[in-house]
Amino acid sequence: MRSARVAYDGAIHDAVPHLDGLQLADGRVLAEDAVVWLPPLAQVGTVIALGLNYADHVQELSKELTRTNQDEPLVFLKTPGSLIGHRAHTRRPLDAGFMHYECELAVVIGRRARRVRAADALAHVQGYTVCNDYAIRDYLENWYRPNLRVKNRDGATVLGPWLVSADEVPDPQRLSLRTTVDGRLVQQGTTANMIHSVAALIEYLSDFMTLEPGDIILTGTPEGTVNCQAGEQVVCEIDGIGRLVNTLVADAPAAS
């Protein structure tokens, strides 16, 4: 099944897909643009993200890298405050010269996982959704890379629109993903190119950190990350999971 969380008419609602848009738990049917979409899970726990987890992306960056595909997964942690929902606006800092999207398969944990083997790992997954994990490269520093200023800005981690239950995704390593900017195809890949599969990541992580329901694993992005400007609409899409729309807007100067 597919579920979303939306704000409508003064309250937050669970919603499911409907031919005319979406249907709230109370039965009301609404157009997609009639609601405010929130990240599709109510209680977000730890947000775990992967760097350089696609073989093609590693190839793309090979000149500046010192790592190989055999290395330990490159994991960093984010905070729930960075998340926003489908169709929202992400503010692009006024001083940013290079801000790019990252289309990622997001895995939502549904059952506690501690020292789980890869063969059993997918049983701990509640479902999947789409993430656009923006990076602002201007702020990259070589201390605890990638630093939070690059990857954890308010509203720069877009999640949704639907949480798709795991039973609808028999093989998370056979999904095509793509990004368009104002309709122009800029990024294309397949989860088959992940260096560390979803199951392998759960095995790796759960060996030292207990994963709990509501924890999210952002599994990395394929090659094709280009700079985006304010005003551009960025759409990240994963076949069978969802189509996540975001629009960049220019940030306002700090209030005085």
Add this chain to the structure above:
Amino acid sequence: MSVLSFDFAPWRLSGTVLGVLLNHRPALAALGDAVHAAPYKAPPKAPVLYVKPRNTQVGAGARVAVPAGVPALEVGAALGLVIGRSACRVRAEEALSFVAGLVIVADLSVPHESFYRPSVRLKARDGFCPLGPRVWPLQAVPAPDALALRVTVDGRSVHESTTGERVRGAAQLLADVSAFMTLAPGDVLMTGVAAGAPHVEPGHTVGVSLEGLGTLSFDLVREELS
């Protein structure tokens, strides 16, 4: 869910705990010219932040497992600022008005040399962030940037420092972090760890004492592989 609740707003911790690396001036100075060399190439400009996720957070009296093959853990004794109201783009002059409380944090790590891209495996293991024993109101201390800190092992002092000598004091740190990420009520922002953080071993009872805030104690045990 939260390891600590308390009797004033925001009543409980949110689960988001942030640490800051090299915010102690002597700790940064100890790196010398290495900050200009590869892989760092330049001294840090923005606060160097990291997340201690919820699986790491445990209360006073916890038994923390030291992983197999690791002789000792490093104890980063820190003051944690407990955010009281949503802090977004706040100015340093007003920043402390967004802090409701203070808590002792023991930021545990498997010792490592590099600050470039250390594995989260070294800092985010289950139990690696004891906090407590309680959250005190901000007014419990005269100034958060001038508190004596002591780490003890089995009652014997092994490290003494203060919450001072910071690259960014509590107010400036909160201002600079809130410039790009909003801190929410119940979030904890550590103000950094002093140079020379002590190492502790399985079997040790560790105490972290912070002037005015009491002592946070926990035990280290050898991890059992089931």
